[in-house]
Amino acid sequence: MNPAVEKPHDSDVATRRDKGFVITQELIVAVAAAVLFVLFSVALDNFLTPGNLVALVRNVAVLGLLSIGMAVVVIGRGVDLSLVAVMAVSLTVSIVLANKGYGFGEALVIGLGFVLVVALVLGFLVAYVEIPSIFATLAVASIVYGLGRGVIADLDVNNIPSDLDWFLFIGRGSVLGIPVSIWLFAFTALVLYLFLRRTGIGRFIYALGDNLETARITGIPVRPVIVLQYIISGLMAFLAGAVTAASVASMNMRIVNSTVIYDVLLVVVLGGIGLTGGRGGVRNVVVGTALIGLLLNAMTIMDISYTVQNLIKSAVLLLALIVDALLNPRDEQTAQQGDI
């Protein structure tokens, strides 16, 4: 196998070897997150309260799950802008069905089926029709959202039927003093970490993100692997949706119009997963999530208005994109026509 694939250079570009100590983007972000945590704890009155920490952790879990899904696609040199739409609409499907009398477990399975169908369609469009992922996911997002608002549900906000404590436990309960949603995030992160690092298919994703043509010539079944990426990201969206729904006992489809998807992009890019593909991993997502989760939480506590928050977030994202472009310059040799 290609040495570049054998040893993913997630840190090569930002690396400076200095007395055996390696400074990576990941490390910088982790330190920044820790510093910010201390800073906020000291400076912000409401930060270290239990209520805020629980909210922080819950948001971080959702953001983290979505970001893992995005990361898998980005490593394979794609982008999934449909995550939030799939997350909101799939859970709405389940909730609407449950309200119509289906068992909730059954309804969840159908919701999951919806996610799989969307992922398969998306994967087909990207892998076989060869539509750039960015367009395919953008258009699918608007289709899924349109279906959600026009066909699946009459209301934007759908409440979970009562007496579903087992489900709400995902969002509200805790085990060993740690919220279940964090356990879930940790478990998922571990599974995806093992998948990406230790399995052949996981390595294939890096290979095709690094250089699609080479991967194809090497004999990797690139198209099925691309479809698999979207299935994984769909599953992550569904999990994130379940955590969201369980924590507030409802699902609000308007979240699609918010800027959550950019938060996810921000996590991935800031965490150090280059948009050129083939680099980074779950660890990057974890530190990126920590940093962004902290920032979002702090901005909320500081009572910064929603629009100004958007301005700040998008400015930071733009900065992250610029840094990403400078650190991981696009390779004109493997950049494809239409890869915009």
Added chain:
Amino acid sequence: MEAATRLYYRYFPEKLLGEVLTKRWSDNLVPAFAVLLVVGFFLARDPGFFSLASLTETSRQLAEFSIIVMAMGIVLLAGGLDLSVGSVFALANITALICMNLLGWPVWATIAATLAVGALCGAVNGFLIGYLRIRAFLTTLVTLIIIRSIVDIILLRYAVAISAVFPDSDFWFFLGEGNVLGMPVSFLVAVAIVLTWHVVLTRARFGWHLSAVGGSRRSAFNAGLNVKRTVFLTYVWSGVLASASGLFFAARLGSAGSDTGVGLELAALTAAVLGGNSLGGGRGSVAKSVLGAIVVLILTDSMVRIGISGGISSAILGGILLLVVAIDVRWLKNRHKILNKVYVSPSYFKLPEMPETDAGSGTPYALNDRLREVSLIGKGQIEGPEVVIFDRHDNLYCPNRHGDIVRFLAPDYDEWEIFAHIGGHPLGMAFDRHDNLNVCVGGMGLYRIAPDRRVEKLTDETNRTFLSVIDDSRLKLADDLDIAPDGRIFFSEATIRYDMHDWAYDALESRGNGRLICYDPRDRSTRTVLRNLQFPNGVCMVGDGESFFFAETWGCRINRYWFAGAKKGTCETVVPNLPGYPDNINRASDGNFWVALVGMRSPALDLALRKPGLRKRMATRIARDEWLFPNINTGCVLKFAPDGEVLESLWDLGGVNHPMVTSMREHKGYLYLGGLYNDRIGRLKLKDADPDWTSQEFYWGAENGSR
């Protein structure tokens, strides 16, 4: 049956279809059809849709929307993408309203300020994407949010104040609601902008640079274009155009809603791609953008009228976007395959029974070994000497496939040098009265090399045929020439449908794709004199000052054309049925003419020429190496009399010494042979020839002091 085939292939416009598909504007046919379909559908459903009042309102919206789509189209053409147009539109709207309503600025200052804001937004995008090379999609997605956030912040502060004031300016209202000749002002301005950009994109340097950068960034860079600045400018223009559109919106509605321009980028993108602008660049036009804008605008408007909810209509728009992107991607990937299938268009052609060439047949074509004894010049040192020619000092000139004219020095032709470099693949050559070497260059046109080695282009285009679909004004394959006593240069262009290396396609078609062209040095004009010839090749003056011979290679015949005198403009076949494919024609010392047969006919190919369907299937289904080709390996040299009688033939059956004969030149008792794919020049001693005769002196007379 065969007559039916002949008639079908003569009159059925199959060739036209292939030629239309090569045109860039043929991409517009699909969106144009979509326009008709959508308009027709809604006209049938709801005739009120096209009432005058409704149309006026629609045309104002169309003006705003098509400017936005055009902005998107310009960015797409250069290989980028601008999703921030919707937000820039909203920002321009609010800027214009603040300037007019709150600050009370005059209209011109408002316009300037608004356009400047748009240009600034575009410049930010352009700097990030053009100079820092960040990916366009994500960058503009983020600037979309940033600009939208700024709009929201401004709205929170000023929305109430804006709606409380009405600007006191007639011109402002005129801009928004005025009519000129019954048409809305904004519509007329949009038409003007559209026409200007059409001219810029198709005729101006900047537009060509855009296409070049979008078509192939690396090639554009290598060609010396400033790629980064070009990309930068597309975003600036996109910002300016989007803000111009916002300006009209502000003048028309004067309202500062928070949903202004929301989702506009998706609609604009859908429209641009629906119209046929390619993602990834290189293919796009203003017409495409406008067509797409019309379709999408009518669709969205109608969905609102029918009462489809916002969610569903955005889903429909998303579905359309997916569909058109999918078509675009697949079309771009497979276009050349489709084109290959339909462009080649064989026609029916029946050759007479082939004359006998057997050794004992007694015909002038009877096989012999007279060429076996040729001696070789420059073996292994030259590639592709299609023709040979001599100057007055007996130096030998021949072209090579690198675009050089090589000179072998008299008397022994051992030493050689590059006389001049032109480019392309030089083919036919002729000296004129003043010892200038005139050369037909395949792929370039007609060139002249002065004795001091100065290369000058004489012509590379001729008059375009009326109503021709493919542009036949440019010379694709100038082949051979000769010069009339009055200095006019008559040359053949073998085919107008294919490039030189694709000559086999032309043979496959066996259609009259070639022509004869006259270049007149007196007024430097170029004019086509005879069309629809089957691969016209060698040209040679008869010597009467009013006619010349020319060979039609795939037609297996030699014709005579009168360009002056009593029979001016007529063309007669002189040698109708050759056993092979004639190439160059030259004078012989005894008053007759030499002609090279580059290859011999075969019964199988002759039969295939009467089966166009077979050849079409052959061209589309099997690899080119497997085709029935005209043989170009074994040929001969013929001598024919001016009246068309074939006198003798010179063969080399093994082809060992000199495999391919495309031309021959008699010079001082020797016959020199050239071959297009050869690595040598052949030289044969002629027994009965005049040892002092040279073509140059015979035709132009003794040296006339120009040197």
